[in-house]
Amino acid sequence: MGSEARRRSRERIREQREKEKRAAKRNRTLLVVGAAAVVVLLIVGVGYLVLNADRRSSGFEGALPPRTLQEDGSVVMAQEGAEAPVVEVYADYQCPACRQFELLNGDVLKENAAEGQAIVHYRPVSIFAQRPQPISSNSLRAGAAARAAADHDRFVQYNDALFENQPTEGEEGFTVDQLKDWFADTGPTEQQQEQFDQRVEEEAAVVSRFTGEFLPALTQDAQEQIGQETLGTMVLSDLLAWGDGHGHDSSFLDGTYTGQIIEATGNAYTRYNGDNAFRATPSVYVNGELLDNNTAMTARGLDEAIDSAGPGEVDTQPMGDGGGAE
Amino acid sequence: MDTPDQTPDPGSARGSRWDAVQPWLTLACRLGLAAVLFYAAVSKFPPALSVQAVEAYDLFPVEVARLIGYTLPLFEIALAVLLLVGLATRYAGAVSALLMVVFIAGVVSAMARGLNIDCGCFGGGGQVEPGETKYGLSIARDIAFAALGGFIALWPRSPFAIDRALGLFR
Numbered sequence: 001m002g003s004e005a006r007r008r009s010r011e012r013i014r015e016q017r018e019k020e021k022r023a024a025k026r027n028r029t030l031l032v033v034g035a036a037a038v039v040v041l042l043i044v045g046v047g048y049l050v051l052n053a054d055r056r057s058s059g060f061e062g063a064l065p066p067r068t069l070q071e072d073g074s075v076v077m078a079q080e081g082a083e084a085p086v087v088e089v090y091a092d093y094q095c096p097a098c099r100q101f102e103l104l105n106g107d108v109l110k111e112n113a114a115e116g117q118a119i120v121h122y123r124p125v126s127i128f129a130q131r132p133q134p135i136s137s138n139s140l141r142a143g144a145a146a147r148a149a150a151d152h153d154r155f156v157q158y159n160d161a162l163f164e165n166q167p168t169e170g171e172e173g174f175t176v177d178q179l180k181d182w183f184a185d186t187g188p189t190e191q192q193q194e195q196f197d198q199r200v201e202e203e204a205a206v207v208s209r210f211t212g213e214f215l216p217a218l219t220q221d222a223q224e225q226i227g228q229e230t231l232g233t234m235v236l237s238d239l240l241a242w243g244d245g246h247g248h249d250s251s252f253l254d255g256t257y258t259g260q261i262i263e264a265t266g267n268a269y270t271r272y273n274g275d276n277a278f279r280a281t282p283s284v285y286v287n288g289e290l291l292d293n294n295t296a297m298t299a300r301g302l303d304e305a306i307d308s309a310g311p312g313e314v315d316t317q318p319m320g321d322g323g324g325a326e
Numbered sequence: 327m328d329t330p331d332q333t334p335d336p337g338s339a340r341g342s343r344w345d346a347v348q349p350w351l352t353l354a355c356r357l358g359l360a361a362v363l364f365y366a367a368v369s370k371f372p373p374a375l376s377v378q379a380v381e382a383y384d385l386f387p388v389e390v391a392r393l394i395g396y397t398l399p400l401f402e403i404a405l406a407v408l409l410l411v412g413l414a415t416r417y418a419g420a421v422s423a424l425l426m427v428v429f430i431a432g433v434v435s436a437m438a439r440g441l442n443i444d445c446g447c448f449g450g451g452g453q454v455e456p457g458e459t460k461y462g463l464s465i466a467r468d469i470a471f472a473a474l475g476g477f478i479a480l481w482p483r484s485p486f487a488i489d490r491a492l493g494l495f496r
Binding site: 033040048052101131135168 | 375378405413442489494
């Protein structure tokens with residue numbers, strides 16, 4: 001009896017110890033997991049605050065500095081007589097990274113231009129013109145519409161609207177009706193709206209002919225006659241020139257804004273050399289020097305690049321008729 | 327929770343060899359996975375491009391995509407730090423493996439919907455030319471990384487870990 005009681009009591013003590021051991025282990029695990037959770041929250045939380053500090057707290061709401069339409073269809077925004085670095089922005093309206101650039105740094109550009117700290121040169125391009133529809137057609141239609149908006153000195157606002165409403169890549173978007181509506185949102189006169197609407201309709205027809213029939217046929221012929229390898233090295237304007245001599249008359253593009261943006265894109269590829277060569281969008285140049293992504297795609301980076309550059313010269317001529325204001 | 331970090335059969339030679347090798351294997355997995363996660367996070371900078379890569383999946387509303395674009399790289403860094411210092415090793419390994427499974431699901435969904443995008447796993451991301459997608463490679467890579475995480479979660483015992491100092495996974 002006595003030994004039995006001792007055995008039981010030993011058993012109880014052993015069980016008790018086991019229990020305590022398990023509890024201690026559970027506590028240790030909880031402690032460690034808790035510490036890990038704190039580390040994760042700290043890194044994510046502090047990091048998020050730091051990254052967000054790069055974004056402007058408030059958007060630019062001041063008056064836009066004067067815009068001047070250029071002969072090649074690009075638009076210069078700067079204070080009168082500003083002596084400041086020239087910031088060239090090459091963007092395709094269907095390019096998602098361009099949309100991110102615009103959302104992040106669109107206001108940084110406006111602010112710098114408004115303060116006379118920068119001469120902003122918007123140079124829309126269509127690097128997607130040779131992609132399959134609807135990527136190509138979206139890109140060209142939007143580019144032509146932005147050019148039409150520039151005729152009525154509404155390029156900058158319209159540029160913003162296009163990026164805000166960028167369709168998901170691969171989906172039909174920038175429809176003629178949408179393009180008209182967004183222009184209406186900029187508060188044009190009735191006459192301006194009429195002219196814009198008509199122009200956008202005409203351009204949409206050109207775009208549809210170009211991306212739907214003309215370019216596929218031309219591309220196929222070129223593939224057969226000069227080979228995919230050479231074709232891959234040709235910019236679109238070279239391909240069009242080749243087509244003109246080989247039974248693909250591209251004259252229906254003459255005088256259209258669609259043709260103009262294709263030409264502007266071709267010229268962008270040959271304008272810069274070496275490390276500064278234009279390869280993709282968005283491409284941002286300060287006085288002809290290409291900014292890397294870490295600079296162009298952060299607000300602080302872009303600001304500093306502008307601050308540290310000297311005055312520059314715009315390399316295009318203003319449109320003869322005084323900016324196309326009608 | 328505590329099965330594998332106890333020696334099941336100290337007598338068997340096979341068991342003891344495994345016991346000697348396993349901690350170093352886990353350490354190698356920890357360091358390898360931490361390096362991968364850290365590199366993945368850093369290459370996603372700046373966040374504006376990371377947001378673009380998330381948007382390309384066309385799965386989230388704009389604001390959610392933005393939040394993911396900003397915080398995902400930070401979360402990857404946090405996991406990398408945990409694995410590197412060996413804090414909550416088992417759970418960091420399990421969460422990393424789970425994250426890879428989520429990535430695989432994202433890539434598979436992009437593939438299934440016929441999108442032509444770059445996975446944006448190590449920076450980049452967004453639309454690519456049709457026929458230039460590398461979904462297979464991305465998935466294979468993520469499976470390998472998930473395996474590293476799984477190994478760590480199953481056998482968390484390893485040298486040079488804060489866990490040991492705190493009395494866990496000795």
